[in-house]
Every structure is written in C-alpha cells, then in structure tokens.
Amino acid sequence: xxxxxxxxxxxxxxxxxxxxxxxxxxxxxxxxxxxxxxxxxxxxxxxxxxxxxxxxxxxxxxxxxxxxxxxxxxxxxxxxxxxxxxxxxxxxxxxxxxxxxxxxxxxxxxxxxxxxxxxxxxxxxxxxxxxxxxxxxxxxxxxxxxxxxxxxxxxxxxxxxxxxxxxxxxxxxxxxxxxxxxxxxxxxxxxxxxxxxxxxxxxxxxxxxxxxxxxxxxxxxxxxxxxxxxxxxxxxxxxxxxxxxxxxxxxxxxxxxxxxxxxxxxxxxxxxxxxxxxxxxxxxxxxxxxxxxxxxxxxxxxxxxxxxxxxxxxxxxxxxxxxxxxxxxxxxxxxxxxxxxxxxxxxxxxxxxxxxxxxxxxxxxxxxxxxxxxxxxxxxxxxxxxxxxxxxxxxxxxxxxxxxxxxxxxxxxxxxxxxxxxxxxxxxxxxxxxxxxxxxxxxxxxxxxxxxxxxxxxxxx
Amino acid sequence: xxxxxxxxxxxxxxxxxxxxxxxxxxxxxxxxxxxxxxxxxxxxxxxxxxxxxxxxxxxxxxxxxxxxxxxxxxxxxxxxxxxxxxxxxxxxxxxxxxxxxxxxxxxxxxxxxxxxxxxxxxxxxxxxxxxxxxxxxxxxxxxxxxxxxxxxxxxxxxxxxxxxxxxxxxxxxxxxxxxxxxxxxxxxxxxxxxxxxxxxxxxxxx
Numbered sequence: 001x002x003x004x005x006x007x008x009x010x011x012x013x014x015x016x017x018x019x020x021x022x023x024x025x026x027x028x029x030x031x032x033x034x035x036x037x038x039x040x041x042x043x044x045x046x047x048x049x050x051x052x053x054x055x056x057x058x059x060x061x062x063x064x065x066x067x068x069x070x071x072x073x074x075x076x077x078x079x080x081x082x083x084x085x086x087x088x089x090x091x092x093x094x095x096x097x098x099x100x101x102x103x104x105x106x107x108x109x110x111x112x113x114x115x116x117x118x119x120x121x122x123x124x125x126x127x128x129x130x131x132x133x134x135x136x137x138x139x140x141x142x143x144x145x146x147x148x149x150x151x152x153x154x155x156x157x158x159x160x161x162x163x164x165x166x167x168x169x170x171x172x173x174x175x176x177x178x179x180x181x182x183x184x185x186x187x188x189x190x191x192x193x194x195x196x197x198x199x200x201x202x203x204x205x206x207x208x209x210x211x212x213x214x215x216x217x218x219x220x221x222x223x224x225x226x227x228x229x230x231x232x233x234x235x236x237x238x239x240x241x242x243x244x245x246x247x248x249x250x251x252x253x254x255x256x257x258x259x260x261x262x263x264x265x266x267x268x269x270x271x272x273x274x275x276x277x278x279x280x281x282x283x284x285x286x287x288x289x290x291x292x293x294x295x296x297x298x299x300x301x302x303x304x305x306x307x308x309x310x311x312x313x314x315x316x317x318x319x320x321x322x323x324x325x326x327x328x329x330x331x332x333x334x335x336x337x338x339x340x341x342x343x344x345x346x347x348x349x350x351x352x353x354x355x356x357x358x359x360x361x362x363x364x365x366x367x368x369x370x371x372x373x374x375x376x377x378x379x380x381x382x383x384x385x386x387x388x389x390x391x392x393x394x395x396x397x398x399x400x401x402x403x404x405x406x407x408x409x410x411x412x413x414x415x416x417x418x419x420x421x422x423x424x425x426x427x428x429x430x431x432x433x434x435x436x437x438x439x440x441x442x443x444x445x446x447x448x449x450x451x452x453x454x455x456x457x458x459x460x461x
Numbered sequence: 462x463x464x465x466x467x468x469x470x471x472x473x474x475x476x477x478x479x480x481x482x483x484x485x486x487x488x489x490x491x492x493x494x495x496x497x498x499x500x501x502x503x504x505x506x507x508x509x510x511x512x513x514x515x516x517x518x519x520x521x522x523x524x525x526x527x528x529x530x531x532x533x534x535x536x537x538x539x540x541x542x543x544x545x546x547x548x549x550x551x552x553x554x555x556x557x558x559x560x561x562x563x564x565x566x567x568x569x570x571x572x573x574x575x576x577x578x579x580x581x582x583x584x585x586x587x588x589x590x591x592x593x594x595x596x597x598x599x600x601x602x603x604x605x606x607x608x609x610x611x612x613x614x615x616x617x618x619x620x621x622x623x624x625x626x627x628x629x630x631x632x633x634x635x636x637x638x639x640x641x642x643x644x645x646x647x648x649x650x651x652x653x654x655x656x657x658x659x660x661x662x663x664x665x666x667x
Contacts, residue, residue, distance in 0.1 A: 222570060225568070225569075225570030225571045225572070226571070228570075228571075229571060258646040259513070259562060259564060259585070259646050259648050260562070260566045260574075260576050260644060260646055261566045261644055263564075263576065263584065263585075263588060264564075264566055264574055264576055264590070264592050266568070266570070268592055269571055269574055269592065269594070271592070272591075272592035272593050272594055273594050275593075275608075276597070276601060276604075460600055
C-alpha cells in the first residue's frame with residue numbers, strides 16, 4: 001500500500017500561501033489573515049506574482065522559487081488554470097506538500113486540468129490535497145488553510161477528534177458546531193475532489209497520529225475500495241471511526257438480474273463494509289457530534305446493563321423507553337446490598353429501582369449518595385444521569401459532583417440535561433471537564449449503544 | 462448480459478460445497494413429470510433468462526398431485542412460448558419451514574458481497590437482510606444473523622442459528638473458490654428447526 005507522508009501538511013515548520021492578496025475580498029487574503037490570527041509560529045511566506053515587499057506584514061515573493069527556505073506546505077489559492085504552473089514551481093522548489101483550495105476542476109467536468117495537477121503531484125511525490133477543498137486545520141500546530149473568516153466560522157478548541165470531510169459545506173458547518181462542543185479538535189482535513197490524497201491516505205495518517213483519539217468522517221464515495229478495506233481492518237482496532245455516508249437513496253438498480261443485486265446497492269455495500277470492520281455509522285450530521293462526544297471519552301463498558309439516575313420521573317421513563325427499543329442496551333438491576341443501602345439513606349419518596357428517581361428536590365448530596373453506591377455496583381455497566389437544572393435542588397454543585405464522579409468511575413457515564421441558558425451553562429461546564437452531556441433521551445441512548453457496539457467489536461477483534 | 466448458469470451445473474456447485482438443495486430434474490413432458498412424481502406431490506417451475514420473479518409471474522406450481530401435474534405442465538409450456546428459451550423443472554416439495562434468501566453480488570468497489578435475509582415473497586416487502594464483504598469470518602456470519610429483524614423467526618428462536626451460520630460460511634467458501642460468479646440467488650432456501658433445502662438456484666457468471 002502506498003504511504004503518503006502527511007505530517008509536513010499538518011505539522012509544517014514553514015508555510016507559503018500562494019495567491020495571498022492585499023484585497024480583503026480574495027480567498028488568498030482570508031487564508032493569510034487566518035494564519036496570522038491563529039498565531040502560527042512557523043515560518044510564513046506569501047506569494048503573489050504581482051506583489052513585492054509584504055502583505056499584512058508577511059514577506060511576499062513573486063514565485064515560490066524565490067523563497068530561500070525549505071517549504072513544508074504550500075497553500076494554493078489561485079484560479080484553476082494557473083494551478084498546474086504553480087504546482088510545477090512548487091515541485092521544482094522542493095515543496096513537501098500542497099493544498100489546492102481552488103475550485104474549477106473535475107467537479108465542473110474539467111477532468112483534464114485535474115489529471116494534469118495529479119501527474120505533477122506524482123512526478124514530485126508531493127502529497128497534494130484537493131482541489132476544490134477547504135484544506136486543513138490543526139489547532140495544536142496552529143495551521144488553518146480555511147478561506148472562511150473567524151467571525152463567520154468559530155474555531156474549535158484543541159482536542160482529540162479528527163474530522164475528515166469530502167464536502168466543504170458540510171465541513172464548515174460541522175466544524176462550526178464542533179467549536180461549541182467540549183471535546184475539541186485534533187485535525188480537520190477537507191479533501192474535496194480527492195484527486196491525489198484520498199480517504200485511504202488520510203485514514204492511514206490518522207491511524208498513526210497519537211493526537212487523534214477518534215475520527216469522524218463525511219464521505220460521498222470511496223476511490224480505492226480494496227485499499228480502503230485494508231485500512232478499515234486496521235484503524236478501528238486502534239481507534240473509533242464514525243462515518244456518515246451520503247447517497248443513501250441511490251438503491252440497487254430495479255432492473256437487476258437477481259434479488260440480491262436489487263437489494264444490495266452501492267450504499268448498502270458501503271454500510272456492510274463499515275459494519276463489518278467496526279465503524280460507527282452515523283445517519284445524520286448530529287450523530288457525528290453525538291458519537292464523537294462519547295467515543296472520545298475513551299471509557300468502554302464491560303456489558304450492556306444501564307442504570308438511570310434522575311431528578312425527573314417522566315424524563316427517566318423516556319430514557320427507559322429508549323433503552324428498551326435500542327435493541328442492545330438493557331436496564332440494570334441494582335444489587336441487593338446496594339438496594340438496601342439506598343433504601344436506608346434515601347428519603348421515603350425515592351423509589352429504589354431503575355430508573356432511580358431522586359425526586360425534584362434532589363441536591364448534590366442526594367446525587368452523591370446515589371452515584372457512590374451505583375458506581376460501586378457490579379451489576380451496573382453504564383450510567384445515564386439525568387440532571388434537569390430547572391428543578392429546585394439542581395445547581396452548579398450538582399454539575400461539579402457529576403464531573404467528580406466521572407473521574408472516579410471506570411464505567412461509562414453520561415449526562416442528560418435538557419434546557420436553555422442555565423442548562424447550557426452547566427452543559428459547557430461539564431463537557432469541558434470531559435463529561436459527555438446530551439440534550440435528548442434518544443441521542444443519549446443511541447450514543448451509549450454505539451459505544452457498546454464499538455467496545456464489543458474491539459473485544460471480538 | 463451476464464449468462465445464467467444451468468440449474469444443474471449450479472446444483473453440482475452447491476453439492477460440492479455441502480449446500481443442500483432439493484431433489485430436482487428437467488422434464489420434457491407431462492408424462493415425464495408424472496414419472497418423477499411417482500405418487501408424491503411435486504413442484505413444477507419454468508426457468509428462463511427472462512423471468513426473475515418466477516412466483517409473481519405464475520411460473521411456479523406448488524404441491525401438484527396426479528392430474529394436477531398434467532394441467533400445470535400444459536399451463537407452463539404455454540407461458541413458456543413468450544419466454545423462449547426456457548426449461549421446465551420438476552422438484553420434490555420441501556418440508557414446510559421459513560423461506561430465507563442467501564445471495565451474492567460483485568461490487569465494482571469492494572468485490573464479492575454476501576447476503577442473508579428473509580426470503581421468498583417477502584424479500585422486496587420487508588427488505589430485511591444483512592450484507593458483508595467477502596471473505597467473511599465465522600463471527601461475521603453470526604453478526605449477520607443477529608442483525609436481522611426476523612432473526613428469531615428464521616432461527617426458530619436460536620435453535621438452528623449454528624446451522625445457518627455454517628450455511629453462510631459454506632456459501633462464502635463457494636464464492637471464494639468460484640471467482641467467476643457475478644451474482645447468486647438461493648431464494649428461497651426453506652429453513653427448518655433441524656435442516657434446510659435450497660429450492661431455487663440462480664447463478665450468473667462473468
């Protein structure tokens with residue numbers, strides 16, 4: 001299998017922005033601006049065939065060939081027809097990797113221009129991402145080739161989730177959403193037309209990347225099926241991969257010669273492959289985030305017995321319903337010793353069963369008693385804590401207590417908190433401390449179910 | 462179009478891999494069919510490249526005895542004129558059970574895919590099937606069965622799930638040693654608590 005070295009692309013010591021511009025309306029201006037804003041600490045150069053001196057204080061050259069430095073990453077944002085010439089110059093100058101942001105290639109039928117680009121990339125063995133993509137982002141190395149200004153698209157915090165995305169539109173919206181999540185970003189790689197660097201190369205890189213704990217990916221198609229199978233076999237044994245595949249409705253052809261061909265079309269084939277090799281299958285954009293959140297907590301269940309602790313009866317029932325219809329999770333039965341202890345220590349209005357309804361006046365002390373008992377119960381594999389912050393007893397002390405127990409238990413534990421501002425404040429507080437918080441019973445339960453499926457796959461393999 | 466493999470060539474292939482299929486014979490007259498029956502109820506089927514949905518198109522006549530055999534043969538022969546070339550096949554009746562499908566197709570990207578699902582006339586109604594990329598492991602075969610909504614129905618509450626996962630592995634082996642197979646339909650395979658019979662075989666090669 002070919003192995004592309006993408007490290008210089010994501011961890012460059014030197015970057016040249018080709019097509020950098022003084023004109024704020026130009027893509028090349030925004031990219032340069034973003035590099036400056038992100039605080040990139042490597043050596044930064046601008047290239048503009050008409051400019052000299054500097055742009056926004058960055059030393060500017062007429063050609064990449066004039067830069068007397070070894071360039072790890074060239075970000076190319078020039079009109080499509082100039083891309084081959086610029087890429088050729090990069091190759092000759094010994095540039096190690098390139099990102100072609102420009103559109104106007106195969107996506108509009110201009111396959112010849114794209115082929116030309118690929119043959120130059122191959123000639124110089126220069127991993128080239130794109131064209132027609134947003135490029136890459138790595139908050140640790142502070143690189144950001146996105147041509148979208150930060151006031152429009154918030155940048156995520158540093159974390160362990162890497163996001164691989166074929167579509168720029170999906171990429172930018174999900175990235176914006178990730179910035180509101182506690183788990184944070186390791187790498188963002190938008191690969192557009194996948195002309196040279198494709199999903200197999202990217203997964204190969206992320207598999208060995210220590211900073212990446214979880215991969216989430218949006219794909220439209222796979223270019224090299226057999227090679228993809230090879231990487232699929234390996235990567236999920238090291239880290240979880242959540243995948244959202246577009247093109248679901250294009251089912252098997254109706255004019256097929258066999259029932260099998262009519263049932264099992266291209267989407268089904270992809271789904272089969274993902275299932276077989278332990279990928280976590282997302283059905284919607286929200287799933288990408290929900291599943292990334294739980295999988296990045298890196299705590300795996302030993303079984304399917306799930307305990308619900310709640311301060312709202314109805315919400316507890318909704319979660320129990322979702323568990324019942326999950327097809328994989330089961331309701332835990334508290335151990336005898338634990339039941340007796342809870343009966344003694346809880347007020348009479350608390351029924352000792354699952355869901356354990358601590359009642360609307362439950363405060364941090366009552367949560368603490370419940371959690372201390374349940375986290376030590378061998379009959380429980382996973383815990384869903386419902387904390388409704390609208391109730392009289394729930395405040396920041398409850399949130400702090402939950403965070404505290406997350407660190408003390410080896411059982412997967414998630415929180416369900418539904419509500420507006422006051423709740424959101426506590427959600428951020430808990431998520432920043434690595435405790436996954438969900439806002440609907442079904443999202444919470446589906447996420448735990450996916451965690452269990454992945455754990456089962458890892459145990460099997 | 463990919464050529465359809467002769468029914469009995471297909472049957473021999475199944476035999477070789479230990480996949481059981483119902484006793485069958487081509488018949489060329491009503492008398493021939495009567496002789497095959499020798500007093501037992503039989504099935505008559507018309508086989509043609511042009512007919513995929515045999516039962517929907519009235520090309521399968523079940524549970525025939527005595528004079529019914531002659532009448533059914535004549536009906537099929539007259540339908541056959543529009544589906545030339547065709548053959549008529551006589552088969553023993555399978556013991557009652559649940560109908561499943563076992564299948565395969567070749568995907569341009571990933572190669573051979575193997576499928577198990579609720580079969581017979583329910584294939585297109587419930588679309589309850591599990592698919593994997595070949596070659597598969599034993600654990601995959603069990604996962605495929607577990608994935609089906611109809612799992613408890615086709616496994617008789619788990620009683621024959623070992624038999625079914627072995628059957629899936631046999632089909633996997635057949636596919637791996639016959640690379641020319643483009644598509645395969647064993648639909649239906651009649652499954653019982655203690656056994657099964659493939660009652661229809663459809664194989665397309667490159």
